[in-house]
Amino acid sequence: MYSIFARSGWWRLAAYHGRIAFLPLLLTGCAVYHPQPLRDHLPAMAKVERQMAVALRHDHPASAQPVNLHAPLSGEDLGEIAVLLNPSLRAMRAQIGVARAQVFAAGLLPDPQLALSADLPSNVAAGYTNAYSMGLSWSLASLFTRAANLHIARAQEQSVQYQVAWQEWMVANQTRILARQLYYLQKQEAVSQTAATTTDQLYRISVQNLRLGDATITTTSLRQIAWLDSQDRLLALRRQVTAVRQDIHKVMGLPPNMPLSLRAPRILRDIPDAARLVTLADAHRLDLLALRAGYRAQEARVRRAILGQYPGFSIGITRAADTSNIQTIGPGVHLDIPLWNRNRGVIAESEATRAQLHAAYTARLFQTRADITALVADLRRLRQEIAPLEQQVPQLQSAEQRLRGAAAEHNVTLIDYEAVRSQSLAKSLQLLALKQAYAEQQAALEMAVGLPWQQWRKQR
Incomplete structure (x- = not known):
C-alpha cells in the first residue's frame, strides 16, 4: 500500500495543499495514560489514629495541644471523624470529580x-491523473444545545x-446516635454490674448460712433466682454494648479493636415547635x-430534547x-430532515422522567414533614415519662440502700427487701432506657431537620 501511495504522489499532494500538516501539532495536547493500581491493604492502627488526630485538630484549630484519642470524645467529634474516615463516603466524594469533569466536557x-x-486509476492512460x-466540516447542531448541556451538567x-x-450528614448523625446509644447502654451495664455484684454477695452469704443452719432453703433459693436474673440482664446488656460498639467502628471505618471513650451527650431540654x-x-x-438541583437538570434535559426536534446540520x-x-472547491451543508422521528421518543422519555422526579420530590417533602412531626411528638411523650422517674428513682435507690442494711441485721424480711431492690433496679434501668431513647430521638430530629439544634434559634 505504501508503494501505491508513493507512486501516486498522494502524500506529496496532501503536503502541497497543507491539509494534514497540523495533525502532529494536535498530538502534543493529548492526554497520557497513567496506571493507578488498586490497593488491597487496610491502613494500620497508627495511621488511623493520625487521621483522627488531624480531623480533631481541624475541628479545633485554636488548640495547639495534641489530641488524646483515648480520652472521652463527644458524639459530634466521632461524627466528624466518621465523615473523614468512612470508606463509603470516600468513594462517594469521587463522584464530585466525575460531575465536574462532565461540566468540563459539556462546555467543549x-x-x-x-x-x-483518493481515486487511483488502475490503468493509467495518457492525460489522466x-x-x-x-x-x-463542522457540526453546528451541538452549538444550539451547548447552553442546555452546560445547564444540565452544572x-x-x-x-x-x-x-x-x-x-x-447522615453518617455523622448516625454515628452520633450510635454514640448516644452506646453511652447509655454502658450506663445500664454499670448499674446491672453493681446489681449482679450485690446479688452474688447475698447469694454466697445465704449459701454459707444454709450450710450452718442459719438460713432456710426458701431464702437461699430466692437469692439464687435474683442472682441468676441479674446475670442474665448483665450478659444481655454486654451483648448490646458489643454490637453497638462494632457498629460504631464499622460506620467510622476504624479497626474493630480500637478503644473509644465517650463523653456525656448534650441534651436539648426545650422542644421546638414542629411547624x-x-x-x-x-x-x-x-x-x-439535591432533588431540586436534579429537577433543574431534568428541566434542562426537556428543553434540550425539544431543541433536538429541529433540523441539525453541518457546514464545511x-x-x-x-x-x-x-x-x-466549494462549500457543503449536511442537513438532518426531521420527517418521522423528530426526537419524539427522547422528548417523551425526558418529560416522563421530569414527572417522576416531581413526584419523588413531593414524596420526600411529605415524608420529611411527617418524620419531624412524629419525632417532636415522641420527644414530648418521652419527656413526660422521664420527669416522674427522675424524681422517684433517687428515692427508691436510697430506700434500697437502707433496706439492704436492715435486711443484713434481719430487721426486714428478705421478700420485702428483694421486692424493693428489684423495683429500684428496674426503674433505674427504665429511666436510663428512656434517656437513651430521648437522646437518640433528639439526634434523629437534628438529622431530619438538616441543621444542628444550636442553629435552630439563629435561623429566622
Whole structure:
C-alpha cells in the first residue's frame, strides 16, 4: 500500500495543499495514560489514629495541644471523624470529580472533521491523473444545545455535591446516635454490674448460712433466682454494648479493636415547635436541595430534547480533483430532515422522567414533614415519662440502700427487701432506657431537620 501511495504522489499532494500538516501539532495536547493500581491493604492502627488526630485538630484549630484519642470524645467529634474516615463516603466524594469533569466536557466545542479520499486509476492512460477529495466540516447542531448541556451538567454537579453532603450528614448523625446509644447502654451495664455484684454477695452469704443452719432453703433459693436474673440482664446488656460498639467502628471505618471513650451527650431540654422545624427543613435539608438541583437538570434535559426536534446540520468546505485533473472547491451543508422521528421518543422519555422526579420530590417533602412531626411528638411523650422517674428513682435507690442494711441485721424480711431492690433496679434501668431513647430521638430530629439544634434559634 505504501508503494501505491508513493507512486501516486498522494502524500506529496496532501503536503502541497497543507491539509494534514497540523495533525502532529494536535498530538502534543493529548492526554497520557497513567496506571493507578488498586490497593488491597487496610491502613494500620497508627495511621488511623493520625487521621483522627488531624480531623480533631481541624475541628479545633485554636488548640495547639495534641489530641488524646483515648480520652472521652463527644458524639459530634466521632461524627466528624466518621465523615473523614468512612470508606463509603470516600468513594462517594469521587463522584464530585466525575460531575465536574462532565461540566468540563459539556462546555467543549465539537471538533472539526477532516475527510480524505483518493481515486487511483488502475490503468493509467495518457492525460489522466489521480483523483482526490478533501473536505473539512463542522457540526453546528451541538452549538444550539451547548447552553442546555452546560445547564444540565452544572445542575447535576450541584445535585451530586448536595447528595454527597447529605450522605456525610447522615453518617455523622448516625454515628452520633450510635454514640448516644452506646453511652447509655454502658450506663445500664454499670448499674446491672453493681446489681449482679450485690446479688452474688447475698447469694454466697445465704449459701454459707444454709450450710450452718442459719438460713432456710426458701431464702437461699430466692437469692439464687435474683442472682441468676441479674446475670442474665448483665450478659444481655454486654451483648448490646458489643454490637453497638462494632457498629460504631464499622460506620467510622476504624479497626474493630480500637478503644473509644465517650463523653456525656448534650441534651436539648426545650422542644421546638414542629411547624418551625418543618420550615427549616424545607430550606436547609441537603437531600431536598439535591432533588431540586436534579429537577433543574431534568428541566434542562426537556428543553434540550425539544431543541433536538429541529433540523441539525453541518457546514464545511471541500476541495477535489477528478481523473481529468479538473479541480474544484466549494462549500457543503449536511442537513438532518426531521420527517418521522423528530426526537419524539427522547422528548417523551425526558418529560416522563421530569414527572417522576416531581413526584419523588413531593414524596420526600411529605415524608420529611411527617418524620419531624412524629419525632417532636415522641420527644414530648418521652419527656413526660422521664420527669416522674427522675424524681422517684433517687428515692427508691436510697430506700434500697437502707433496706439492704436492715435486711443484713434481719430487721426486714428478705421478700420485702428483694421486692424493693428489684423495683429500684428496674426503674433505674427504665429511666436510663428512656434517656437513651430521648437522646437518640433528639439526634434523629437534628438529622431530619438538616441543621444542628444550636442553629435552630439563629435561623429566622
